[in-house]
Amino acid sequence: MTAFAAFFRTRTGGWTLALGFVVVWYFLLQGIARLTLDVAPNPAAMPRDLLVNLLPGALLYGMSRGLAWYLPAMGMLMAALHLGNAGKVAVLGGPIMPDDLLAMPNLYFLLEGWQWLGAVVVVALPLALLLLMTAWHTLRAWLLIGVLLVTGLLFVALPGTIVHAMDRSLGTSVWNQRGNFEDHGLLLHLLQEGARYLERAGSPPGRAEVEQALAILQRGQQDREVAEEQAHAHAQQRNVHLILLESFWDVSLLEAAGLSEDPLDPAFRALWAAAGNRHIQSPVFGGYTANAEFELLCGFPVTEDAVFFEGWLRRDVPCLPRHLGAGGYRTIVSHPNVAAFWNRVNAYERIGFDTYWSKADFVLDDMNREFLSDASLYRQVLDKIDPLLRDGTPVFNFILTYFGHLDYPLNERRPGRVSSTSANSLLERYANTLYYKSRELMVFLEELQRRDPDGLIVLFGDHLPFLGPNFAGYTDSGYLADKREKFDAVMVERLVSTPLVIIDGQRGPVDTGNDLPMYQLPALMLQLLGDERPNFMEMTGKARRRIRPLPGMHLVVTDGGLQLCRDSQVAAPACAASREWVQSLIIVTRDIFGGEQYALRPPEGLSPPRVAAGTR
Numbered sequence: 001m002t003a004f005a006a007f008f009r010t011r012t013g014g015w016t017l018a019l020g021f022v023v024v025w026y027f028l029l030q031g032i033a034r035l036t037l038d039v040a041p042n043p044a045a046m047p048r049d050l051l052v053n054l055l056p057g058a059l060l061y062g063m064s065r066g067l068a069w070y071l072p073a074m075g076m077l078m079a080a081l082h083l084g085n086a087g088k089v090a091v092l093g094g095p096i097m098p099d100d101l102l103a104m105p106n107l108y109f110l111l112e113g114w115q116w117l118g119a120v121v122v123v124a125l126p127l128a129l130l131l132l133m134t135a136w137h138t139l140r141a142w143l144l145i146g147v148l149l150v151t152g153l154l155f156v157a158l159p160g161t162i163v164h165a166m167d168r169s170l171g172t173s174v175w176n177q178r179g180n181f182e183d184h185g186l187l188l189h190l191l192q193e194g195a196r197y198l199e200r201a202g203s204p205p206g207r208a209e210v211e212q213a214l215a216i217l218q219r220g221q222q223d224r225e226v227a228e229e230q231a232h233a234h235a236q237q238r239n240v241h242l243i244l245l246e247s248f249w250d251v252s253l254l255e256a257a258g259l260s261e262d263p264l265d266p267a268f269r270a271l272w273a274a275a276g277n278r279h280i281q282s283p284v285f286g287g288y289t290a291n292a293e294f295e296l297l298c299g300f301p302v303t304e305d306a307v308f309f310e311g312w313l314r315r316d317v318p319c320l321p322r323h324l325g326a327g328g329y330r331t332i333v334s335h336p337n338v339a340a341f342w343n344r345v346n347a348y349e350r351i352g353f354d355t356y357w358s359k360a361d362f363v364l365d366d367m368n369r370e371f372l373s374d375a376s377l378y379r380q381v382l383d384k385i386d387p388l389l390r391d392g393t394p395v396f397n398f399i400l401t402y403f404g405h406l407d408y409p410l411n412e413r414r415p416g417r418v419s420s421t422s423a424n425s426l427l428e429r430y431a432n433t434l435y436y437k438s439r440e441l442m443v444f445l446e447e448l449q450r451r452d453p454d455g456l457i458v459l460f461g462d463h464l465p466f467l468g469p470n471f472a473g474y475t476d477s478g479y480l481a482d483k484r485e486k487f488d489a490v491m492v493e494r495l496v497s498t499p500l501v502i503i504d505g506q507r508g509p510v511d512t513g514n515d516l517p518m519y520q521l522p523a524l525m526l527q528l529l530g531d532e533r534p535n536f537m538e539m540t541g542k543a544r545r546r547i548r549p550l551p552g553m554h555l556v557v558t559d560g561g562l563q564l565c566r567d568s569q570v571a572a573p574a575c576a577a578s579r580e581w582v583q584s585l586i587i588v589t590r591d592i593f594g595g596e597q598y599a600l601r602p603p604e605g606l607s608p609p610r611v612a613a614g615t616r
Helices: 003-006 012-038 042-062 068-092 097-112 113-133 139-157 159-170 176-184 184-199 205-221 267-276 291-299 320-326 343-349 374-391 425-451 488-494 518-528 577-595
Strands: 239-246 278-280 330-334 355-357 395-400 458-459 497-504 546-552 553-558 563-568
Touching: 012 042, 012 139, 042 068, 042 113, 042 139, 042 176, 042 184, 068 113, 068 176, 068 184, 113 343, 113 497, 113 563, 139 159, 139 184, 159 184, 176 184, 176 488, 184 355, 184 577, 205 577, 239 291, 239 425, 267 497, 278 518, 291 343, 291 395, 291 518, 320 395, 320 518, 330 374, 343 355, 374 395, 374 425, 425 458, 488 497, 488 546, 488 553, 488 563, 497 518, 546 577, 563 577
Parallel strands: 239 395, 239 458, 330 355, 330 395
Antiparallel strands: 278 497, 458 497, 546 553, 553 563
C-alpha cells in the first residue's frame, strides 16, 4: 500500500491518476445521463469522444498546482458540460449549441430560490476551481495558457477552413443536431458548430448574392388567398391586438392522456371553430419563445438553432412595430418577465417598439409562483392602454403572456379541475394550466371587444408545451416519436402547430384558408388592415407555396400533399424549388438583420418597392 501511494506521488503516477480520473468520470457521467435522461453518445463514438476529453484534461493537469486541485476542478467542469448537455437534449430535443453561451444569462433571470443558486453553482464553481487550480507562478502554466490562446486565435481566424475540414471528416446534419452529438461526442460537436457560428457571423452576404436571392424570392410570390373585400374593408387605422399565449396548445389531441374533461374553454372551442380550427406554425418546440416573437414581428423565418434576438438581430429594421409606428401607431409590448430576458430590451428597440412594459411595470398581485396570471396581466394592460383607446390614438398592442410556463404551477385560487390517467404528472399540471389560461383569455376577449369592437385581434400559442424528456407525454399517444430523426412530415407538422384565431373587428373570425407559417403573419395583418404601404415583410408574406423552414429542413405543401425536405438528404423533386427559395431567404435574412441591408435598397424590379432601412 505504501509503494502504491508512493507511485502516485511521482510525476508518472500523477499523470496516470489525472488521466485515469478523466476516463472513469467520463463513463460515469455518460451512464448517469443515459439512465436518467436516455441521452449519451453512441457507443461507437465514445472512444473518440473520450480522447477529445483527455486532451483538455492533460492540458489542465499540466497547468495545475497538483491533483488535490485538479480533480475537483476537472470533475465539476466535465459534469457541468455533459450533464447540462443531456438536460438540454431531453427538454428541447437538441444538444448545447454555441449560441447557448450567449443565452446563458437568461437562465438566471428565469430561475428563483434554490434553482437560481444551483445554476450559479454549476457555472461559477467550475470556473472558480479552474482559477484556483492553475499554478500561476510557474512557467509551464503560462506556456500552456499560451498554447490555448494561440489555438483559440487560429480557431477565430480560420473558422471556414476548420468547419469544412470537420464536415468532410465527421459529416454533419443541420436538421439532426442530436444525431451530430451522438455520432461525434459533445466536445467535437461544440468545436464543429462553434467554427460554423464564427464563419457565418463573419461573412455577411454581398450585394450580388443578395440581388440573386431577391430575384428567386420574387419568382416565388403570389397574391394572398384571403378575400379581397375582406383585405381592404378597413383602410382606416384600427387598433391591433396581438396576443402570444405561452405554451398554448390543444392537449386533448393526446388520446392516451386519459383527461377527465376537455381543458379548453367551450367558448374558445366555438371561437376557434368559427375561425376554421386553423393553426399557426412555430419555429420552436418547448421553449425559445423569442424566435416565435421574431417571426411574428419581422416576417422572416428562423432557420438556425439559435435565439435570433440574442446574436443575429444586429441592425435597426422596419419590422411590423416600426412600420405601424411610421403610420401613426403607438407601439407597445407587454411581458411580465425580467426586461432583459432574451435580450428583449435591445431587440424591441431595434424593431421599433415605442414602449416596453416588463415585470417592473406590473403589480404582481396574482402570482402562480413566479408567473403573473394572465387574468392580472390582461386587466393591467387594458387599464394602461384605455386612455389611448378613448382618445382615438391607434395602438399596436402586443401582449406576451408568462403564465403557462414550465413547470405549470398554479396558486391556491386555481385548484386542479382536470385529472389524467397518465402517470406523467407534468401532463396533468399542464392540462390544468390550460384550463385556466383558456378561460382567462375568453373573459379578456369579451372585455377587449366591448372596449374596441373594431380592433384587429390575433391570438395563438408560441409553441407546444414540454411534457417530459424525449417528447414524453406525446410518445404515449403516438403523436410524436422520441427523437426528431424519427419524425415524418406529419409529426414535424404536429411539432410546430398551435391554435390560431384572427378576429377582424366586427366582421368576426377570419378563416385563413389553411394553416399559416408564423413568419407570414405580419403581411396578412397588414393586408387585413388595408395597409398598402411598401414593406419588406411582403417578401415572405406572398410565398406561392406554404413553406415552414426549420433548422436544416423545411415542410412544404405541394400538389401531392405535405412534403418534408431535409437539407442533407437527396432532394425529392417536390423539394427542389422550395429548397432554392429557402436558401435565398436565408441569404436575405442574414443581409437585412445582420449585414449591409442591400435587400432594403435593391435595384428596381427585384423586390417590393424601396423601404427605408432605419439603420443607425
